[in-house]
Amino acid sequence: xxxxxxxxxxxxxxxxxxxxxxxxxxxxxxxxxxxxxxxxxxxxxxxxxxxxxxxxxxxxxxxxxxxxxxxxxxxxxxxxxxxxxxxxxxxxxxxxxxxxxxxxxxxxxxxxxxxxxxxxxxxxxxxxxxxxxxxx
Numbered sequence: 001x002x003x004x005x006x007x008x009x010x011x012x013x014x015x016x017x018x019x020x021x022x023x024x025x026x027x028x029x030x031x032x033x034x035x036x037x038x039x040x041x042x043x044x045x046x047x048x049x050x051x052x053x054x055x056x057x058x059x060x061x062x063x064x065x066x067x068x069x070x071x072x073x074x075x076x077x078x079x080x081x082x083x084x085x086x087x088x089x090x091x092x093x094x095x096x097x098x099x100x101x102x103x104x105x106x107x108x109x110x111x112x113x114x115x116x117x118x119x120x121x122x123x124x125x126x127x128x129x130x131x132x133x134x135x136x
Contacts, residue, residue: 020059020098023112024051028091043089048130052107053077056098056134079104083132094129104135 026033026043033041056077081104095110109130 079135
């Protein structure tokens with residue numbers, strides 16, 4: 001899912017050389033949530049992982065990604081490891097955090113903290129709802 005307004009997910013982000021934080025918006029009005037599940041909508045895990053993969057591609061294609069040398073072309077994610085879904089995630093706004101490590105991008109999704117502001121940029125986010133690693 002991309003960051004376009006007609007999809008279930010939107011993202012805004014602030015970045016550092018090794019950490020990217022922001023907010024994913026899983027639009028409650030999107031038709032997907034009428035079917036998954038009626039009366040108690042839940043964001044599918046595949047949509048959450050795709051939101052992270054889309055954001056990773058945007059980050060890797062930008063000037064703030066910590067490559068040595070000039071920016072490289074966007075690369076597809078080749079490996080998804082250890083994603084854990086600790087609670088159901090209803091549609092709405094969630095803070096995300098991505099950290100570049102030696103083995104890929106460590107990802108986490110958090111309840112949006114009242115102190116996070118528009119871009120979800122807080123030093124210590126609340127306990128994660130979802131965690132996992134993306135790698136190229």
